Amino acid sequence: TKSDNGNYTALTVNTGVSVTNEEFDLTSSKAIFVKVNEADGTETYRLRDTALTEIDFTPKMSLTLDRDLVFNVYVPVKSLVKFTLDGVNYTNLSELEGLKEELTEGDYYRIQIPMAAKNATRSIVLSATVDIGGGRTATATFSFDIVKYASEILEGTNEVESKLMLDVLSYVRAAYAYFKMNDNASAIAKIDEILGADYDANNAPAIEGSATAPTEGLSSATFVLDATPAIRFYLANGADASAYKFYANGKELATNVVTDGDRVYVDIDVYAYLMCETVTYTVGGTEAGSFHIRCYYEWALTQNNDALSNVVARFWKYAQSARAYRNSVVEA
DSSP: OOOTTSOOOEEEEETTOOOOOOOEEOSSSEEEEEEEEEETTEEEEEEEEHHHHHTTOOOEEEEEESSSEEEEEEEEOTTEEEEEETTEEEOOGGGGGGGEEEETTEEEEEEEEEEOGGGTTSOEEEEEEEEEETTEEEEEEEEEOHHHHHHHHHTSSOHHHHHHHHHHHHHHHHHHHHTTOOSOHHHHHHHHHHHOTTHHHHSOOOOOSOOOOOOTTEEEEEEEOSSSOEEEEEEOTTOOGGGEEEEETTEEOEEEEEEETTEEEEEEEOOGGGTTSOEEEEETTEEEEEEOHHHHHHHHGGGSOHHHHHHHHHHHHHHHHHHHHHHHHHHO
């Protein structure tokens, strides 16, 4: 029988303990134990209808390095009846046509879940109900998290991608320390184990760019790391935001203009790989100045706050690795 949440019996054992692969009789089919989670030295197995294995229902995950870390969960379209992902119910699948993508293995719905680095170790749970034929359905539960995803990447042979993944983990760990998050100590312990001793000290960001702060047409410029990371320019009092344009690598950048009381600021909306580049700006078509994360980093070093300077350094290194990975893909 199933529990109230639609799942069959679960079994948790210490890591390394073998679990039987024997088939068990259900009401109208058979089931085997399948590993669904690993945590704190234990492994959790759940009885799963063998028909799920026969139809090869295998969700996937990837990571998009936007300003936030964006988790992409790929849910197989074939045989899918309905699903719940990260607490959101999806019952009318016809509304998801715009999210459908064709991969080598078939069609998938790609659902994106943005996550700030300080929250990025939490698990994302997928519960999917599929049609297994004969008027029967089966429900399976899957979990995804950044540590398991990183472990899979690090088992591969792409050195640039592996380096990027290590720097993602290093940035996440630094964000947890800076924001004093204590909700997932076991995940941080796993990150420590993956990175090993002295990873941050031995993998500092390459010093580049200018440490000089821009002043023309601005009251200040800064980096924002407390929510969605952004390069932020506070405009001079009374300035017309429409007169400002921002560029990196010769291309105009997308911006978000925000009025906060008497202050107006512009956030630069770019992917992670551009966050380590010099951003130049014009006012009324005239070149006015530039800003680089090095300027913010040098300021952070003066604040007598090791957690702050470290999270800036780890973000900077992560952005540099994102740039290196993108360049390797573009050049391939």
